[in-house]
Structure formats: C-alpha cells, structure tokens
Amino acid sequence: MAPRLAPRLARRLVALLLVALPAGALAQTGPSAPDAFSDLLAAIAAQQPDALIALALVLGLIAFATTTAIVHVRFRRLTAEREQFAFGEISRLEARIEEGRALLMAEPQIVVVWRDPAADPEIIGNTPAFTGVAAPTRILAYGAWLAPASARELEAGVDRLRASGMPLTLTLAAQDGRHIEADGRPVGSAVILRLRDITGVRLDHARLTEAYRGLDAETAALRRLLDALPAPAWLGSADGQLRWANAAYAHAVEARDGQDAALRGLNLIDQQGRAQAAQARAAGSAFSARMPVVVAGKRRLLDVLEVGTPAGLAGIALDATEAESVRTELAHVVSAHRRTLDQLATAVAIFGADQRLVFHNAAYASLFELDPGFLDDRPTDTAVLDRLRAARRLPEQADFRLWREELHAAYRAIEPREHWWHLPGGRTLRVVTAPNPEGGITYLFDEVTERLALESRYNALIRIQSETLDALAEAVAVFGSDGRLGLSNSAFARLWALDAALLAAHPHIDKVAEACRPLAGDADVWGRLRAAVTGIEARIPTEFRMERTDGAILDGSTQPLPDGGTLITLRNVTDSVNVERALVERNEALVAADHLKSTFVSHVSYELRSPLTTIIGFAQLLDDTGIGPLNTRQRAYVSHITDSSAALLAIINDILDLATIDAGAMTLDLAEVDIRAAMDAAAEGVRDRLGEGGIRLAIEPGSASGTFRADAKRVRQILYNLLSNAVGFAPEGSAVTLSAERGDSEVVFRVRDAGPGISPEIAERVFDRFESHTAGTRHRGAGLGLSIVRSLVALHGGTITLTPAPGGGTLVTCTFPLEAGAGRIAAE
Numbered sequence: 001m002a003p004r005l006a007p008r009l010a011r012r013l014v015a016l017l018l019v020a021l022p023a024g025a026l027a028q029t030g031p032s033a034p035d036a037f038s039d040l041l042a043a044i045a046a047q048q049p050d051a052l053i054a055l056a057l058v059l060g061l062i063a064f065a066t067t068t069a070i071v072h073v074r075f076r077r078l079t080a081e082r083e084q085f086a087f088g089e090i091s092r093l094e095a096r097i098e099e100g101r102a103l104l105m106a107e108p109q110i111v112v113v114w115r116d117p118a119a120d121p122e123i124i125g126n127t128p129a130f131t132g133v134a135a136p137t138r139i140l141a142y143g144a145w146l147a148p149a150s151a152r153e154l155e156a157g158v159d160r161l162r163a164s165g166m167p168l169t170l171t172l173a174a175q176d177g178r179h180i181e182a183d184g185r186p187v188g189s190a191v192i193l194r195l196r197d198i199t200g201v202r203l204d205h206a207r208l209t210e211a212y213r214g215l216d217a218e219t220a221a222l223r224r225l226l227d228a229l230p231a232p233a234w235l236g237s238a239d240g241q242l243r244w245a246n247a248a249y250a251h252a253v254e255a256r257d258g259q260d261a262a263l264r265g266l267n268l269i270d271q272q273g274r275a276q277a278a279q280a281r282a283a284g285s286a287f288s289a290r291m292p293v294v295v296a297g298k299r300r301l302l303d304v305l306e307v308g309t310p311a312g313l314a315g316i317a318l319d320a321t322e323a324e325s326v327r328t329e330l331a332h333v334v335s336a337h338r339r340t341l342d343q344l345a346t347a348v349a350i351f352g353a354d355q356r357l358v359f360h361n362a363a364y365a366s367l368f369e370l371d372p373g374f375l376d377d378r379p380t381d382t383a384v385l386d387r388l389r390a391a392r393r394l395p396e397q398a399d400f401r402l403w404r405e406e407l408h409a410a411y412r413a414i415e416p417r418e419h420w421w422h423l424p425g426g427r428t429l430r431v432v433t434a435p436n437p438e439g440g441i442t443y444l445f446d447e448v449t450e451r452l453a454l455e456s457r458y459n460a461l462i463r464i465q466s467e468t469l470d471a472l473a474e475a476v477a478v479f480g481s482d483g484r485l486g487l488s489n490s491a492f493a494r495l496w497a498l499d500a501a502l503l504a505a506h507p508h509i510d511k512v513a514e515a516c517r518p519l520a521g522d523a524d525v526w527g528r529l530r531a532a533v534t535g536i537e538a539r540i541p542t543e544f545r546m547e548r549t550d551g552a553i554l555d556g557s558t559q560p561l562p563d564g565g566t567l568i569t570l571r572n573v574t575d576s577v578n579v580e581r582a583l584v585e586r587n588e589a590l591v592a593a594d595h596l597k598s599t600f601v602s603h604v605s606y607e608l609r610s611p612l613t614t615i616i617g618f619a620q621l622l623d624d625t626g627i628g629p630l631n632t633r634q635r636a637y638v639s640h641i642t643d644s645s646a647a648l649l650a651i652i653n654d655i656l657d658l659a660t661i662d663a664g665a666m667t668l669d670l671a672e673v674d675i676r677a678a679m680d681a682a683a684e685g686v687r688d689r690l691g692e693g694g695i696r697l698a699i700e701p702g703s704a705s706g707t708f709r710a711d712a713k714r715v716r717q718i719l720y721n722l723l724s725n726a727v728g729f730a731p732e733g734s735a736v737t738l739s740a741e742r743g744d745s746e747v748v749f750r751v752r753d754a755g756p757g758i759s760p761e762i763a764e765r766v767f768d769r770f771e772s773h774t775a776g777t778r779h780r781g782a783g784l785g786l787s788i789v790r791s792l793v794a795l796h797g798g799t800i801t802l803t804p805a806p807g808g809g810t811l812v813t814c815t816f817p818l819e820a821g822a823g824r825i826a827a828e
Contacts, residue, residue: 109196110139114162115189125195139195146180147173154182162191171198171209179210227258231319232268232295232302234258237312240274242267252295252317268293268317269304277315281308290320346446353439355381355411367429367445368393381408395421407433410441428452474571479533481564483509495554495570509533519548525556532558533566546570553577616645668711668795675740675747676701678712682719683738686727694732697723700739708747708818714792715816721789722751722812729755729810746798747816754809758802789814 110125123136131138131145138144142151150172157168167185174180184193223244226233232249236242242265245258252268255261267274273291280287286307293302301324306315338359341348347364351357356378365375368388379387385404388394397403410417410433421429432444466487469476475492479485484506493503496516507515513526520526525546532542539560546554553574559567619641622630630638679699690697719738726736734754741748786802793800798816805811 109194112139112193112195114191114193117162145175147175150174150180157182158184158193161186161193165191173210226316229316231316233314233316234268235309235312235314240278240313241265243312252293254296268295273304277304277306277313281306281313284308293317295319346444349384349443349445350436351381351440351443353411355408355440357381357384358440364443364445367447392424395423410435411439474569476570477512477568478561479509479566479568483530483534485509485512486565492570495572519550519552520546529558529568532560533568539566612645616642619645668714670709670711672707673710673712673715674707675705675742678715678719679738679740679749681716682723685716685720686723689724689727690736693727693730695727695730696735698735698737700737702739702741706742708742708816710796710816714796718789718792718814719749719751721786722749722814725786726751726753726755726810726812729753731755745818747818749814749816751812751814752805752809757804757808758810 108126108129110123110127113122113124115122120137121140123139127136127139131141142154146154150170153170154172157166157170160166161168161184165186168182169184170182172180172182179198180195181198182193182195184191186192223246227246229246230248232252233246234242234249235244242262245253245255245261247258249268250257250261253261253266255264255266269277269291270293273289276289277287286305288303288305290301290303292299293304294300295302300319301321302317303320304315304317306313338361341359342361344361345363347367348359348361349357349364350359357375357380358378360375364370365372369391370384370387374387382404385394385407389400395403407419413433413435416432416434419431419433421431423429426449427447428449430446430448434442434444436442469487469489470491472489472491475495476487476489477485477492478487485503485508486506488503492498493500496519498512498515502511502515509530513520513530516526525544528542528544532539541557541559543555543557546556548554551574552572554570555573556568556570559569561567619638622634622638679701683697683699686697689695723736723738730736730753736754737750737752739750739752741750790800793814793816796816798814800812800814802810802812
C-alpha cells in the first residue's frame, strides 16, 4: 500500500510547499523548479516514505514561520503609517475644533449639545449673558429668563427635537425685552440647540414679526368676539360698501354667512340711515341713533353706532326692543309704585344722590304738616330737617348738627338703619333710613305712639293675668299647638308637686304626664288629655274627674283656644265630693224613710178607715130617735163621737189622697165646671164653722162668669180647704172673702182673711205636709189641707201662692188654666 501512496503523498507535499513558500522564492528558482522539486520528492517518497513525511512536516513549519514573519513585518509597517496619519488628522481636527470654538465664542450665543439622552447636555457659551446667573444649567430653565409664551414654545420644540429629530427655528422674547433666535437640529447622534441674540435688521424683523403676531391675534380675537356677539356688527369701505359682517348680521339680513352678505351687498340700515351715518363720518363724529330695523323678518328697535376708521367704517347695532319695553314698563311700575306709596299710611320720603327730595307721599306731608309748595321745589334733606326743627317736629337734641350728620350717614351706609324719634308733645315715630342702590336714601316714618301705648297696656294685662292665675285656687295650665307647656300657675305646680325648673323649660305634655305619673291613679286620663292637647280635629271642650293615688279627687276640664292651644283646669273637690257622697247616702236614707212612711200611712189609713166608718155608722144609729131616746148627756156624747169621727175621716181621706197623688195613680175627671157653682158649693161646706165664730163670708164672683175645664169635685175640695184654713185663722166678727177672676187663658180664685197674717219664713213651709201653725188662733189641724191643695192645683196645671194681704191678713191666690191637662201629676 505504501508504494501506491508515495507518489500521491509526494505530489501533495509539493503543492503544500508551493502554497506556503512566498511567490518571490519560487520565481527566483525558475519555471522548471517545481517540476524538478516534485520529481525529487517523488523519488524520496518511493525509496523512504517515512523520511518524506518528516521532511514535509519540517518544510511546512518553516513555510508557516516564514509567512507569519512576512505578514507581521508588513502589518507593522502599515500600522505605523496609519498611526502617523491618525495623529496628523487628530492635530488637524483639534485645530479645527479650536477654530470652531473660537468662532462660536466670537458671537453672543449658547450651544447646547445632547449626546446621551440619559446624561446632562454640554453647554457652550456665555450663559450669564442670557440668564444673569453664573450656573450654566440655568439656561435650561426656560421660564426663568424667557417670557412665559416663549418658554412654553421653546420647551415644546426641544421636546419634539429630542424625541423625533424635528428641527426647530424660533424667535423668542426674553424677560428683559431682548429677542433670541433658537435653532435646533440633529447632528449625527447628537442634538444641538443654538441660542443667540438678534441684532440689526434681524432684530427689527423679529420685532415686527412679534408685533404682527400680536396684532393678528388681537384681530382674530376681536373678530371671533364680534362673530359670537348676538348683536349685528360690520366693517365697510370708505364708500360705504360692506366688506365684513358677523353671524348676527348675516342672520339679520337672512344671508348664509357674513361673506355672503358682503358679496350680495345686503345692508341692515335703510338708505336714509346710511346717509345720516355718512354725514356724521364726514363731519368727523360717530353716528348714533335708535331706529326701527327689520331683523330676520321681524321689526325690532336697534341702537345703531357707526364710526369712521382709516380703512372705512365699523358699526354695531344693539337690540333695544326689550330695553324700550322694559323702560316703558318700568315707567308704569314706578308710576304705580308711587301711586301705591301715596295711599300708604306710612310716611315715605325719597331723597336722591344729590340729597334732594325726589318723591314723597301724602302721608309724609300730613305727618309733618309741610307745605306742598315747599316739597314740590325739591328741597334738600338738610332744608327739610331745618324746617322740621323750627316747627318743633324733631326730637330735641343737645347737638343738632352732630345728630344730623349721624342721620345723614345713611347716604354712605349699606344696610338700613332704624331710629326712634320721641317728638315734643308725646308722639313717637319709628324711622327707617334705607340706602337706595342708585344713591340717596328712603325715609319711612311710622307713628307708633298708639302701638306703644297698646303694648304697655298689653304687658300690664299680661302681668295682671299672670298674677290672677297665680292667685287662683284652681290649677291652670295652657299648652300650645305644639304640645308644649306655655303657661301655668303656682297652684298647678303645688297640686302635682312639680319642679319649677321643669315648668320653666316649657316641657312637652308627655314630660308633664311622666312627672305627674306617681300621683296619677288613672293613666287613661292623661292619655285623653294628651289627645285633647295634640289633636288637630274634633277640638271640643271636655270635662273629666280624676282620683289620685293619695286619695285626692280632681275635677278637670279642657278648653280649646283660638290660637290652637288648649287650656286645662283642675279643681280639688275632695271635700265637696265626700260631702256630696254623704248627702247622697243621707238622701237615699230619707227617700227610703219617706217611702216607708208613705207605705205605713197608706196601710194605716186603710186599716183605720173601716173601723172609723163603723163607729160613725153606729154613732149616727144611736143618734136616731127610732132606736130609743137618749138623754141630753148621751146625745152630747154621741154628737162628739160623730164630729170627731168625721174629722178623723177627713184626715184619713186627705192622707189617702196624698198617697194616691204620690203614687201617680190619681187622675182628674175633667168636665166643664161652673165657677159660681163651685164657689157656692165650697161656701156651703163651711157654713157651720162660720156660724160658730161669727165670721162673715163674702163671695165676689166679679167677671168670673161661665165655666172652665177641670175636675169639679177637686175644685170644690180646693176651695173648701182654702176657706176652712181662712176661717180657722180669721178672728171673731171678721170677714173672709172668696173672689174669682176670669182671664184669657186662666181662672184665678182668691181667698182673703183678716187674721194675723203669716211670716215669710212660715209661708215657705205652710204647703209642706204635717206643717201646722196656730199663730195664736183657735185653728187646729193636721197640716194636710194646704198640702193637698197644692198637689191638686198642680195636677190641674195651675199654681198657688200665699202672700200677706194689703191692710193685714193673708191672701191665697189659686190659678187654674181654662184647659186643664188630664193626668197631670204634681211635681212635688
């Protein structure tokens, strides 16, 4: 295998050596050297292959070292040449930098260079000349040395320059009035901003530019303002042609916009108005007039103002329609206001800013008795005060001038002031000085003499009322419409043992009820009181009774008051209630006793009547001669038995009648009763008694003829009892008179005797049962006759009275109605 590889290995070594050896070395050996060398190597490889390999390695190393040395020598030479060139270039650039820096410093300017966004910029130049401060970084505080608008503009331009590389060129204004030119642009990876003062023509140009911008901004602002005005505004040429108009003008002339109005030559003012405006401009004055103008198809009243300008004219029209309407309405309102003030009882005087009288009403002239002619001359405030002082219609003052100056301070005041004038003669005026918004003051005079007197009397009445309430034994409390205690007397506090501090705080009724709860036995009563005090509807007076836990009994009442309050009164009726209860119990006992008495009398009367009838019958039988003769004494005994039995029977009948009336069982048998017959029948019943006492009976029917409706039997019984009573009290030999009188609706019977009369004390009791008074006469009785008379008369619906008779004696008057009611029961 080695023999086969040797020729190929030899050829590769030769190729390698040819590559490794420098081109000059091969050239020096001639063109046939490679071939000979190749043959030599091939021969060596054929004889000794290992030696050839070693030779190849040695030759390769030699070739590599030679090549490396050659390359190194060449590189060093090139490096030296380049270094020498670089040093020369650096020197040249440094010279140019120094030259550029010198050029930069030769002109007053600042250069700011930003190379690294995160690092501080490099600042070149005389910064104190710009900022006035030695610190270079002060130049970046734009607002410290530039005008505010310029500072904002420069700051925004620098931000754009550093963010996006957008160049800037600005003309700025410093705070000291200088003009600064700012030029910024990116240079490579850096950003450069140059600031320098402007001088010469450029300064003039900058100033003109700044002035132009200001004027342009002002013009734009004015045009925008005019365009936003609701009033039409316009500009015209010297010949009066319209050049510009705002939106309100276009609306007024019904154009699309101001440009359309100018193109079409639409004028707002008519020809006559434009001619007057042209004459005013020609005279060098402004034209001002109020004229009617058609605005958007409606007639309006406009205040037109047109002035001449160097370039032509300018005008504006203000709508005065509403102002004119308001002025007219204000004139009407002022007139009505003055007429109203003239009708007031309060005296009113208005002085203007010049302190002269502008207006006064009739009450003012009447109050101070001022001459109308004097007031119509618009006198000053001082003149009016001097005249009032001379007439002694002002308060007496020790220093009148000082007092007047203090009064006139109202012209300089802001708020109204109140004064009290105590005039000679006892009158008092309340004076209010109110400053007017347009200057001057308004005086208001109220005479309060009577009101003060009324207040004094009212306060006195309040004090009297308070003292009167405190003096009352009754407890009184007044609660307002809000349910709070407004007024109470000392009796109320004592009755419920309430603290004076609690009452002084005007507590709500709930707190009062809570404080009274320990003594209040019935809690429902305070609930009803609360409803009466706080209720809105059904406010009616109420009465109630309250029994407390301490045994006290209170009678109370609530009374709604006109102002929405409620009056509560409480009376301690413990003693009277206890007495009333005792009297009720005693009355019930008396009623029971009276009922027992009536029952007893009724039973006894019925039980006595039967044997008494038997006695009377047997006595009459014994007196009969048919049975047998009686001697004189026996006949006298029988006569006494008969008389006594008859008297006893009459008493028993009277008792039975009274019992019947008390039981309500007696009814009247009504019929037509002849007056004369009734009088005769009653007189016949007392004939025997008249003869025994030698008494005369006079019957005087008078005008009482005819009949009346009554119970004839009871009428005779009434007249009989009255006559019997009169005969019993009449002295011997005297006369008893029975008279009658007929009226339109009644019949009156009168019985008169000539007895000793009857005292008023006894007259009140003679009609009571079992009341019998002899009064020193021979009259004896059970005291039932007059009681029965009164009951029977009352049953007829009549009346009976007993009075002293003129000249002595007693007069009994008995009145019957012409139509008596059936079944009438006596009241007592």
